[in-house]
Amino acid sequence: MKEFLMPSLGADMEDGTLVEWRKKPGDPVSRGDIIAEVDTQKGLIEIEVFEEGTIGEFLIKEGEKVPVGTPMALIKTEKAETEVEKEKQPEEKEKEPEPEVQKSSEEEPALQPTEEHIQKETPLQQPATKRIKATPLAKRIAEENKIDLSLITGTGENGAITKDDVNRAMMEKAAVKPAEKPSEELIREKTPEKAVESGEAVRLAVAAAMSKSNREIPHYYLEKKIDMSTALLWLKEVNKERAVRDRLLPAALLIKAVASALDEVPSLNATWENGLRLKNEINIGFVVSLRSGGVMVPAISNADLKSIPEIMEALNDLIPRARTMKLRSSEIGSSTITLTSLGEGGADAVFGVIYPPQVAVIGFGGITEQPWPEKGMLGLRPVITATLAGDHRANDGLTGSRFLTSLNKHLQNPEAL
């Protein structure tokens, strides 16, 4: 039996409410099947299962709200009939090993592809079965205050989590809460499962993540104006061959160009949590604004391996679902970098706030006609302003600059993308 746990869909998610089981005990399940629908701050999320097996038993009932990491169901798997193993966190396990990973990684094939290359000598991602080292006092305080120790880095003896570490985590948690709601209990009372407008919950989630980012991450900003004439011309040519509903939008091209540039400057495709961890997969979080306010950031996974039409397909699938808050767990928690594009008619440039623990956010303003000097002549060109906000702990302006240069190069050669 394996325990199926309430997944974490980001550092800002604390709990989720089971809205509906999509399976029943005895049903066979395989990897990728939707097992349940869970209401979170990020809306109704379809939760996928990552095991092959049969549903054994449900451990929580519909309507129940449980913290991240709580066992929700038992799944009978063939290889582990007797032992109860903690499932790994979804972000560690949801991806099938894929060829590009094998080549880039020396690790055993058993490891999940989203395992990072780690520059420091920190252990690889801790398997969920690994014991969390915390002092007895720290454990007691964490339990009393419902703090998830797995999210805390210890500073004590041999890296043990101490009272101070837990207190810090509690203060951080408290800091992102509005002042008039000092205690967790109060928050819970004020956010009964269904009563809160989903927009407000999203607003709170965005507030928490962005406050943390602004508090902890020293941002630096770069911008580069990019001549889009070649790219737009190429798009026009390609779209001539395609049916209207299959037409490619500049956004798909931009995402592909960003992915290719990241391939050349991989240190921006990373996370920073007590040290830099490069990510093997390039999963580009694409910011979708909600009409009710707030944003959702579904990931376009393995964007570097997808063709531009495939990226367009992914966008066509993801954006409407993001707007109606019908995303899946794997689409929410897995992005390795964020891209925000304002689209036509908006502001000329956007300087983003990094979504922690990522280390960069790429921004695109609208494409506007601008005077463009070239070879001693001045012409008019469609121009887009690309920006990059980088985490200065993790990388430097030179890295960011190399990325924007590479991005420009790719957008001048769209046919090669």
Place this chain on the structure above:
Amino acid sequence: MSQSRKITYREALKEAIREELLNDERVFLMGEDVGRYGGAFAVSKGLLQEFGEERIMDVPLSESGFVGAGIGAAIAGMKPIVEVMTVNFGLLPMDQLVNTAATMLHMSGGQINVPVVVRMSCGIGKQLAAQHSHSWEPFYAHVPGLIVLSVGTHEDARWLLHTALQSPDPVVIFEYTSMLNMEGELSEDPAEVDITKAKVRREGRDISIITYGAAVYKCLEAAEDLAAQGIEAEVVDLRVLRPLDDATFIASVTKTHRALIVEDAWRSVSVSSEVSARINEKAFYELDASVQRICGAEVPIPYPLHLEDASVPQKKDIVEAVIKMIRP
């Protein structure tokens, strides 16, 4: 405000004995060289002249014999203070103390108390080498039926004996050779010395340093150094090694969440082993770091001064251990 004065540890011990001799005629002092020689460490110098041979009694070199005699006198209604010159000879009367003094109340069905007080000088002196530098408090602290006290401060040197003599049960008091010449401030007010209680010698919030005997002042000095670095250490002087007053040190650990135990005695099966075990038993969920100990090196104590210094905890070791625990 009470007056205080400077006094050596030796003088404080002597004043305590003299006061008891003056106040209670059942009290007498017996031991090797306590009379004519004035005591091996001059603690009883002048007392023979003041109180005479009946009350200041030189005895033959036979620890088993004269400690047994002291036990007998106590059973017979006297209040003997028996001086065993040093703990290094303390194995010889151990049979008397463990088999007779400690068990008599039980063996007599509760009829016979043994109100004897046995004093022994203890610990490292100054280059007295392996056979005369023992810290054997743990041997005695192991025995039910004995009350085992450790005199780590001038205050206790001056005031603890009186309370010990009130005990109906046998008391073994350890005094420290290395501290005899040490001067300290002593209040003129008789201190309330409760021989069932440990004493917090310094308050602090960050760590509990639990200690006894010759290490008490070292720990207090270490705490001063640590305070300069922003670490407030609480120093708990166990004082009573049996029966251990765990309530006091558990309360301290509950406040500070960290414990370092410091003792001169050998590490294995020691007082610190017992203290550490009780903290784990009674305050596990208060601990924010594993309990640590600094103890005497498990070797015969060496003669050369620098090696002798290295064989027991010093201020520097204590400071370093605390910093390592608080800022790993």
